[in-house]
Amino acid sequence: MRGRFLLSMIVVAIFAAAIGAVVTMSVTQTPVQAQAAQPAAIDGKANFSGIWQANNEANWDLEAHAARPAAVTQQGAYPYDYARVPAAPVLALGAAGAVPGSLGVVQGDGQIPYKPEALAIKQQNAANWIDRDPELKCYLPGTPRAMYLPHPFQITQSTNKVHLAFAYSNTARTIHLDQVEGPPDNTWMGHSVGRWEGDTLVVDVTNFNDRAWFDRAGNFHSDALHLTERFTLKSPDVIWYEVTIEDPNVYTRPWTIAMPLYRRAEPNMQLLEFRCNEFAEEFMYGNLRKEQLVKRWEGETMTIDITRKVPPGDAFYEYYSK
Amino acid sequence: MRNRFPGSMIGVAIAAVAIGVVVSVSVTGTSAQAPAQALKTPWGEPDLQGIWTDETTTPLQRAPRYASQEFFTEEQRAELDKQRSELLGRNKRVERGTELDVAGAYNAEFVSVKRTGARTSMVVDPPNGRMPPRTPEADKIMAADREFRLALLQSTETCKNKSVACNGGKYDPKPSARRTELPPRYNTARMNRFDGPEDGALPDRCLTLGLPEFGANAGSFRRIVQTPGGISIFYDVGQGQGWQRNIIMDGRPHLPANIRQWYGDSRGRWEGNTLVIDVTNFSPKTDFQGSRENLHLVERWTRTGPDTLAYEVTIEDPTVWTRAWATKQDFTLQNGKENRIYYEPRCNEGNYGLPGLMRGARTEERAFADGQGPHPATKDIATDFVGVEDNPFE
Numbered sequence: 001m002r003g004r005f006l007l008s009m010i011v012v013a014i015f016a017a018a019i020g021a022v023v024t025m026s027v028t029q030t031p032v033q034a035q036a037a038q039p040a041a042i043d044g045k046a047n048f049s050g051i052w053q054a055n056n057e058a059n060w061d062l063e064a065h066a067a068r069p070a071a072v073t074q075q076g077a078y079p080y081d082y083a084r085v086p087a088a089p090v091l092a093l094g095a096a097g098a099v100p101g102s103l104g105v106v107q108g109d110g111q112i113p114y115k116p117e118a119l120a121i122k123q124q125n126a127a128n129w130i131d132r133d134p135e136l137k138c139y140l141p142g143t144p145r146a147m148y149l150p151h152p153f154q155i156t157q158s159t160n161k162v163h164l165a166f167a168y169s170n171t172a173r174t175i176h177l178d179q180v181e182g183p184p185d186n187t188w189m190g191h192s193v194g195r196w197e198g199d200t201l202v203v204d205v206t207n208f209n210d211r212a213w214f215d216r217a218g219n220f221h222s223d224a225l226h227l228t229e230r231f232t233l234k235s236p237d238v239i240w241y242e243v244t245i246e247d248p249n250v251y252t253r254p255w256t257i258a259m260p261l262y263r264r265a266e267p268n269m270q271l272l273e274f275r276c277n278e279f280a281e282e283f284m285y286g287n288l289r290k291e292q293l294v295k296r297w298e299g300e301t302m303t304i305d306i307t308r309k310v311p312p313g314d315a316f317y318e319y320y321s322k
Numbered sequence: 323m324r325n326r327f328p329g330s331m332i333g334v335a336i337a338a339v340a341i342g343v344v345v346s347v348s349v350t351g352t353s354a355q356a357p358a359q360a361l362k363t364p365w366g367e368p369d370l371q372g373i374w375t376d377e378t379t380t381p382l383q384r385a386p387r388y389a390s391q392e393f394f395t396e397e398q399r400a401e402l403d404k405q406r407s408e409l410l411g412r413n414k415r416v417e418r419g420t421e422l423d424v425a426g427a428y429n430a431e432f433v434s435v436k437r438t439g440a441r442t443s444m445v446v447d448p449p450n451g452r453m454p455p456r457t458p459e460a461d462k463i464m465a466a467d468r469e470f471r472l473a474l475l476q477s478t479e480t481c482k483n484k485s486v487a488c489n490g491g492k493y494d495p496k497p498s499a500r501r502t503e504l505p506p507r508y509n510t511a512r513m514n515r516f517d518g519p520e521d522g523a524l525p526d527r528c529l530t531l532g533l534p535e536f537g538a539n540a541g542s543f544r545r546i547v548q549t550p551g552g553i554s555i556f557y558d559v560g561q562g563q564g565w566q567r568n569i570i571m572d573g574r575p576h577l578p579a580n581i582r583q584w585y586g587d588s589r590g591r592w593e594g595n596t597l598v599i600d601v602t603n604f605s606p607k608t609d610f611q612g613s614r615e616n617l618h619l620v621e622r623w624t625r626t627g628p629d630t631l632a633y634e635v636t637i638e639d640p641t642v643w644t645r646a647w648a649t650k651q652d653f654t655l656q657n658g659k660e661n662r663i664y665y666e667p668r669c670n671e672g673n674y675g676l677p678g679l680m681r682g683a684r685t686e687e688r689a690f691a692d693g694q695g696p697h698p699a700t701k702d703i704a705t706d707f708v709g710v711e712d713n714p715f716e
């Protein structure tokens with residue numbers, strides 16, 4: 001039941017993402033000149049300035065996985081895990097709602113070394129993806145998830161700061177190369193302090209809260225998260241991005257993910273807004289309208305009826321804080 | 323200007339602390355004097371980097387009593403500082419238990435006060451320090467919008483008591499039939515109804531307003547980071563809200579007209595030591611003093627000294643104003659090591675206010691339907707501050 005009323009919300013979210021991409025691509029006006037030429041070095045160090053984007057399946061699931069029919073599935077005709085079918089919330093998307101397969105980005109054996117009790121939470125997260133994934137509510141993506149969301153981000157590198165501006169939801173990170181005091185409170189994106197090891201930018205990220213996820217598969221961390229990121233320019237248009245993830249509350253040992261980030265080489269590339277909290281408003285608050293707005297969808301083969309509900313009592317507030 | 327209060331009083335507190343520390347730093351006041359030659363980046367561009375804020379408060383428009391006086395005298399500033407600091411922490415209340423008292427919960431107790439600025443107004447052109455007259459069409463649109471909001475207020479205590487929030491309207495115990503209508507145009511401000519999210523003000527929805535950014539009660543901070551041919555600006559506008567812009571510096575034209583953005587489209591260039599940014603392509607959902615998708619800004623950022631930056635904006639919208647107008651502010655460099663900028667906007671992540679407002683409205687409707695409460699139209703859920711604070715600038 002819970003799944004059905006949210007069906008169209010997923011449609012909206014995914015269409016919004018798709019449209020975002022289309023808009024970016026359709027700005028094909030002839031540019032006066034290519035993106036401002038960047039010097040190879042700033043202050044004698046590798047220059048990462050530019051617009052970048054991951055081109056992988058990490059935001060679906062960091063771990064190696066075969067393609068599956070949807071992010072939310074139910075038992076199919078057979079009782080086997082490999083024969084499940086899409087569940088109601090994503091059924092109308094057909095193959096566009098499927099999860100692409102991936103060899104994963106987790107180094108070594110490809111598995112996240114969860115403690116047993118943490119693994120149980122991860123599995124609950126996955127089963128309750130629609131209610132729990134912060135991305136569906138357009139909450140801040142956290143670090144490192146911001147780096148491999150299916151949205152571009154821009155690096156502006158100076159001598160004392162490296163600023164990262166993400167298209168997704170106005171998210172930002174400032175990597176401090178100089179000495180600064182930390183934040184007064186825990187954060188979604190962490191507090192980033194960088195240093196150079198040769199031409200590799202090494203960033204220590206701390207002061208996290210426990211609310212962000214790593215992907216749409218329910219992989220998560222606690223507020224004890226500590227990241228060590230390594231940015232290395234493999235070629236002018238490829239950054240090799242590596243993160244070691246430590247969190248003794250959740251994992252039995254540190255683990256590492258690694259992936260290339262590619263330069264968006266279109267000469268007219270620029271970050272466009274993706275202010276998704278507006279797009280998620282109907283998903284989050286449509287149940288509180290005086291009159292239900294998104295009620296029913298009719299295609300040639302399918303009619304979808306949406307029933308909104310308001311969580312009772314404290315659950316109402318818990319929903320917004322998940 | 324309506325501000326957003328749920329959530330992050332921390333932002334205000336931090337701003338207050340920062341401002342408290344630096345209040346004695348004087349603002350250079352006037353204009354782009356010859357900047358010191360050392361204020362360049364290693365790659366030779368003017369260096370605007372750091373965290374900047376206007377450490378003083380200057381009203382957008384000049385009070386008519388100052389006529390063509392562009393700067394306060396020292397005596398006038400001292401007197402205004404005195405009057406304004408007397409408001410600081412004053413817990414002025416109206417009759418306890420009334421709607422107006424509850425609506426005034428965020429009074430001067432919660433607002434930090436910065437020193438009075440050197441200028442009598444941010445507006446420097448026209449020379450009277452006031453926005454130019456609106457076009458007749460814009461006046462008509464504003465009037466229709468106001469009339470709609472007043473209709474929604476007509477059955478409330480606010481109108482019954484002839485509070486200033488009801489100016490231009492009148493009390494009528496019978497709820498207006500307009501309660502079921504759409505506003506004359508896309509809503510950006512709070513109204514006395516909460517049928518859905520769109521009835522809320524944009525800040526209620528975490529859709530913070532953008533440019534031009536003049537700072538609300540607690541002011542605002544901007545961090546500028548530069549790279550050769552690139553500039554990124556992150557704004558901390560208080561209350562846990564913020565946003566960013568990345569200035570395109572390579573001379574290419576603006577975005578196609580069908581792409582509209584909340585923060586517009588910024589194209590920058592250097593004119594000598596001044597960064598000039600042309601901003602267009604605003605969304606019709608934005609609203610600056612009545613100007614929406616046709617707003618056109620030309621910003622001029624000039625480093626005027628080691629700790630000072632002049633910020634000038636020319637504001638133009640022929641559909642709203644009869645002529646272009648211009649503002650000027652002076653920003654002061656903040657301590658980079660203290661790093662007291664809130665660069666993680668997380669309004670949406672803690673927005674209990676918006677669902678709470680809607681749930682409250684649904685609850686009141688149900689109570690009324692069950693004969694357990696008054697008609698929701700007789701309650702005022704839109705008005706705050708009114709009648710509680712004085713403004714010595716006026």
